[in-house]
Structures are given as C-alpha cells and as structure tokens.
Amino acid sequence: MTYCVxxxxxxGLIYMSDTRTNAGLDNISTFCKMKTWEKQGDRVITxxxxxxLATTQAVVGILEELNHTYSQSLHExxxxxxxxxxxxxxxTLIGQIVKDTxxxxxxxxxNADAFSASFILGGQIKGDVPRLFFIYPEGNFIEATKDTPFFQIGEHKYGKPIIVRAYxxxxxxxxxTKLLLVSFDSTLRSNLSVGLPFDLLxxxxxxxxxGIQKRIEKNDPYYTNISDLWSDALKKAFLQLPPFYF
Amino acid sequence: MTYCVxxxxxxGLIYMSDTRTNAGLDNISTFCKMKTWEKQGDRVITxxxxxxLATTQAVVGILEELNHTYSQSLHExxxxxxxxxxxxxxxTLIGQIVKDTxxxxxxxxxNADAFSASFILGGQIKGDVPRLFFIYPEGNFIEATKDTPFFQIGEHKYGKPIIVRAYxxxxxxxxxTKLLLVSFDSTLRSNLSVGLPFDLLxxxxxxxxxGIQKRIEKNDPYYTNISDLWSDALKKAFLQLPPFYF
Known part of the structure; x- marks a missing residue:
C-alpha cells in the first residue's frame, strides 16, 4: 500500500508521500513515490x-524516455x-501511458488486478494557474476544485477525517505540513504497509x-513529538466531550 | 456497507450497529443489524x-428455525x-451456517463475492465469562482477548483511530457509549453507506x-451535539499542536 496527498x-501546492513498498508482508522496501520535473521559469510538475511499482516505474520511465527524445518530440x-x-x-499523456502499460x-x-496504479499530477506551467489532477488506472482523470481541493491515493481512509476538518x-x-504529518501519523498507526520516511515538497x-523539498526521516524529532502529542490531544478532546447518560 | 462494533x-459487553442497507446508491433501506436472544438467568446472546442482507437474514432465519425445533434439537x-x-x-454453529449459506x-x-457476510457474536452463558467472536464468511472465527478487546465489521477504518486511542x-x-458515538460519527461523515439510526445494547x-437497549434516532440531541463538538474539538486539538518550521 501507499499513502500520498x-x-x-x-x-500554491503541497505534496507528501510515504516510501513503503511491499510485495507481501515479508518483502518491504523503500521507494520514493514522488517525482518532480522542473524547467525553471517555465514549469514545475510533480x-x-x-x-x-513496476507499473508506476514504467510510467515514469516512459515519461523520461519522451523527455530524452525532446528534440524529436518538438519536431514531431x-x-x-x-x-x-x-x-x-x-x-492526458500520463493517462494514455498508464492505460497502455x-x-x-x-x-x-x-491476478490481472495486481497491475493497477493511480497517480496525482500537480504543478504549474507558465500562463496557467497551479492545477491538480487525479489520474485513474483506466487512464481518465479528474481535476481538483475549490470544493475538493485535495487528493489522496493509496490508503486514504484513516488520514482523511482530520484533513476534512482542519484544511x-x-x-x-x-x-x-503539520496537517499532513498528523494525517500520515493516523494512517501509519493503522496500516503496516504505509511507512516512514515521508517525502515533502x-x-x-x-x-x-x-520550493522546499524535505525528507522526514524515521526519528524526525518534530514528527515524533507531533505523533505523541496528537494521541494525547485526541484522548483529551474525547474526555472533554459532554458525558452520556442513559 | 455497514458499521458495527x-x-x-x-x-460486560457493549454493542452498536448502524441500520443502513443499500443495493446501489439509489436503493437505501433501514434494517436492524443487531439480533439478541435471551433466556433470563441462563444466557444472553447477541x-x-x-x-x-439475504445472507445475513438467512443465517438468522436458520438459527431461529433451529430454535423453533428446540425440543427435537434436544432429542437429537x-x-x-x-x-x-x-x-x-x-x-461454530453460526460459522457452519454462514459457510453453507x-x-x-x-x-x-x-458476482460470487457479493454474497459474503461477516458477524460479531457476543454474550454470556451461565458458567462462562462474557465472550466475543468475529465470524468470517469462510465459517472460521477468532475470539477477542485482552490485547484485542473489540471487533468492528463493515466500514471499520474511519472509526478505528479514536477507539484505539480512547478505549x-x-x-x-x-x-x-460516548466513544462509540464518536467513532460512528467519524464513519458516517466519510461513508454514505453507513447511516442513522444506530442500535445500542x-x-x-x-x-x-x-441490559439497556436504545435506538439513537436521526435527531437525537446528544448525538447531534457530540457530532458538532467533536468536529470543533479536533480542529482545536490540531491548532494546539506545536507549529512546524522549515
């Protein structure tokens, strides 16, 4: 599993992703799930x-191949x-590549379902505003709006309630960043297949x-602190709710 | 979907269940998902x-049929x-009935998967302590212990973090009851297929x-209040966490 927001x-835009990849519970690896392309002064795409993982790496690989043949691309x-x-x-391009892959x-x-993958695409190209897209394995996609200004992929359920309320x-x-760390903490506590370190951009x-790009490592003191404090804060908030009487 | 805890x-034991049943988003009904059998002084089973729904009602129906032929059952x-x-x-009996059904x-x-169902069985029979079982669609089951003293079925993810922390x-x-209402509130807000009223026992x-059996209706003033306050309490708890600095 995975968790990305x-x-x-x-x-502007903010992104966070975990780095755990697993093929079964006994085969865990660390892979960055965030890829950024930048042409300073013109575009930043994430x-x-x-x-x-084979599907997602294939998609990124094909995008890179296209970049390498940049001049031909211009020509063609x-x-x-x-x-x-x-x-x-x-x-549209990424959707087509995902579907084809x-x-x-x-x-x-x-197990034909096992090859599925979803993506969040974000960024800004000169002349346009920053935009955010959710790309489905079927190749079609939706765009974030004022009503739904964030996307999650992977294990989205545990971490959603706090985003909905505090965003x-x-x-x-x-x-x-604080909000995303709390959301990631809730997810991490309930799903073993989501893990530190986290990538932030x-x-x-x-x-x-x-902008700032940061890897939040396993023993990051701020994250550890937030994680402990959030647990206490939730308990305290719960205790302060009015009592129930039969 | 469903949410039961x-x-x-x-x-002793406490149970809560929602009542929403849906066959597609445009076909929503209310069904009680909690069934209790009592022989005062001897046993209470929930x-x-x-x-x-056809599977779960069949299982309850067969259990009732067996009760009706009680004297033969004793004989046989x-x-x-x-x-x-x-x-x-x-x-064991329920597991067998689920599997057979x-x-x-x-x-x-x-769509062979569509006939699946899970159950939580709880209660006390004279001579034994109160016990709680999670029965799988395959017919096998697990029992709650001190380490894992609660079970959830249906849409369990949104409502789990607060139970884990405040139980x-x-x-x-x-x-x-207050804890369960908060957990149900978190679930309700994120999943349309879980709905009021709730049954409590x-x-x-x-x-x-x-013991006390209560139906928490749509406009229950305590629930409405808790639901509003919890949203505020979460936001406040989040704001009180120490700020993040790059």
Whole structure:
C-alpha cells in the first residue's frame, strides 16, 4: 500500500508521500513515490504514484524516455512533460501511458488486478494557474476544485477525517505540513504497509521553481513529538466531550 | 456497507450497529443489524451482521428455525442457541451456517463475492465469562482477548483511530457509549453507506438478562451535539499542536 496527498492552497501546492513498498508482508522496501520535473521559469510538475511499482516505474520511465527524445518530440509535435502547453495535456499523456502499460501486461495474467496504479499530477506551467489532477488506472482523470481541493491515493481512509476538518485554503505551508504529518501519523498507526520516511515538497504559486523539498526521516524529532502529542490531544478532546447518560 | 462494533469492558459487553442497507446508491433501506436472544438467568446472546442482507437474514432465519425445533434439537442432541453449552459452540454453529449459506448461492453466479457476510457474536452463558467472536464468511472465527478487546465489521477504518486511542477496559457503559458515538460519527461523515439510526445494547456481566437497549434516532440531541463538538474539538486539538518550521 501507499499513502500520498496533494493539496491546493491559496499559496500554491503541497505534496507528501510515504516510501513503503511491499510485495507481501515479508518483502518491504523503500521507494520514493514522488517525482518532480522542473524547467525553471517555465514549469514545475510533480507526480505522486500508488499501486504496482513496476507499473508506476514504467510510467515514469516512459515519461523520461519522451523527455530524452525532446528534440524529436518538438519536431514531431509530440507532447512531453516539457513541450505540453497545459497540465491538462500532461494528464492526458500520463493517462494514455498508464492505460497502455496496464493493457500491455495485465490481460491473461492470473491476478490481472495486481497491475493497477493511480497517480496525482500537480504543478504549474507558465500562463496557467497551479492545477491538480487525479489520474485513474483506466487512464481518465479528474481535476481538483475549490470544493475538493485535495487528493489522496493509496490508503486514504484513516488520514482523511482530520484533513476534512482542519484544511483551510488560506493556511500557510507550515500549517499544511503539520496537517499532513498528523494525517500520515493516523494512517501509519493503522496500516503496516504505509511507512516512514515521508517525502515533502511545496510549490509556491508563480515561482516556476521547486520550493522546499524535505525528507522526514524515521526519528524526525518534530514528527515524533507531533505523533505523541496528537494521541494525547485526541484522548483529551474525547474526555472533554459532554458525558452520556442513559 | 455497514458499521458495527462490539467491545469487551470490565463491566460486560457493549454493542452498536448502524441500520443502513443499500443495493446501489439509489436503493437505501433501514434494517436492524443487531439480533439478541435471551433466556433470563441462563444466557444472553447477541449477533451483529455485515454484508449481503439475504445472507445475513438467512443465517438468522436458520438459527431461529433451529430454535423453533428446540425440543427435537434436544432429542437429537443438536446444537441451538439455547442448547449450546458455550459461546464457542454457537460460534461454530453460526460459522457452519454462514459457510453453507454462501456455498449454496454463490458458485456459478456472475458476482460470487457479493454474497459474503461477516458477524460479531457476543454474550454470556451461565458458567462462562462474557465472550466475543468475529465470524468470517469462510465459517472460521477468532475470539477477542485482552490485547484485542473489540471487533468492528463493515466500514471499520474511519472509526478505528479514536477507539484505539480512547478505549479503556475500565470505562463505564456511559463512557463507552460516548466513544462509540464518536467513532460512528467519524464513519458516517466519510461513508454514505453507513447511516442513522444506530442500535445500542449493553450487557452487564453475570446478569444473564439484556441490559439497556436504545435506538439513537436521526435527531437525537446528544448525538447531534457530540457530532458538532467533536468536529470543533479536533480542529482545536490540531491548532494546539506545536507549529512546524522549515
């Protein structure tokens, strides 16, 4: 499993992803699930992935291959991460690659569902606002709006209630990081297949350059502290609710 | 979907279940998912069910049929809810009925998984302590212990974090009711297929008689209040956590 979140804020975009990959409970590895491409002054594009690692790596690999053949792409007028004019075009491109990748491998396999993968695509291309897309394994996608300004992929249930309640588009990147850490903590406590370290990235609107990028390691003192305090805070909040009487 | 919880307390057992049943989003009904059998002075047995309604009603129906042929059962030495000597025997009986029910209907159907169902069985039979079992659709089961003193069936993820953090075996039935209401509130907010009213039942150890039984209706003032306050309490708890700095 996996847990990744991307949120739209008034200030820009924020992303967090865990790094645990597992093939069964006895085969755990660490893989970064966040990939960022940057052309300073022009675009910053981030992709979060959940699902089959071979599928997600194939998708990123094909995107990179397209970038390497950049000049031909320009010549052939083929869309790449760096030639696309909008994030919508990139979502379409990635959707097509995901669908093709799964269609190439899944049919006829014993466990055809095992090859599935979902993605969150975010970023800003000059001339457009920051945008966020959720790309399905079927290749189609949806875009975040004011009503639904964040996307989660992977194990989204445990960590959702606090985001729903505490999210506020006007929050600072620091507050949003705190919120994501609490959401990740709730997920980590209930699902063994989500694990530290976490990758964090912020993108400040109209900068066209990667913002702060940070890896939150296993013994990160702030995270450890938040994790303990949140447990106590929940218990205290519960005790302070009015008592029930039969 | 469904949400049901049963918890072992030092004082006895407490159960809560929602009542929403749906066949698609446009076909919603209300069904009680909690069934209790009582022989005062001897036993109180409660069954919570999640899954296919035809399957769960068939299981309860067959248990009732066995009760109706009670005298023959005694004669034939056949186990029923009222002749079993231990709750383990009843869990075995129900497991067998679940397995048979699903095996009778599922094979060859287009969507064979759709007939699945899970159960929580709890209660006390004279001569034994209160016990709690989780019965799987495959017919096998596990029993609650000190380490894992509660079971959830149905949509268990949203409501689990608060139970894990605030549960305490020494809590009163009133405190446990409050805890369950908060857990149900978190679930309700995130999953449309879990709905009010809720059914609540308590069983006080060594009484061999049903305790308080209550239906929490849609406009229950305590529940509405708790639901609003919990949202605020979570937000406040979050704000009080120490700030993050890059």
């Amino acid at each position: 991307a949120m739209k804020l008034d200030l 992709l979060l992935s959940a699902g089959n 007028n083929r869309t790449t991460l760096f030639t696309a004019e909008t994030l919508f075009q990139i979502a 799964i269609r190439n491998i899944a049919p006829g396999q014993q 506020n588009p006007a929050m600072s990147f620091e507050e949003a 912020i993108y400040k609107e109209d900068t066209y350059v990667k | 049963a918890m072992k307390l030092d004082l 069954l919570l069910s999640a899954g296919n 030495n056949r186990t029923t809810l009222f002749t079993a000597e231990t709750l383990f025997q009843i869990a 699903i095996r009778n209907i599922a094979p060859g159907q287009q 305490n075996p020494a809590m009163s039935f009133e405190e446990a 308590i069983y006080k150890e060594d009484t061999y008689v049903k």
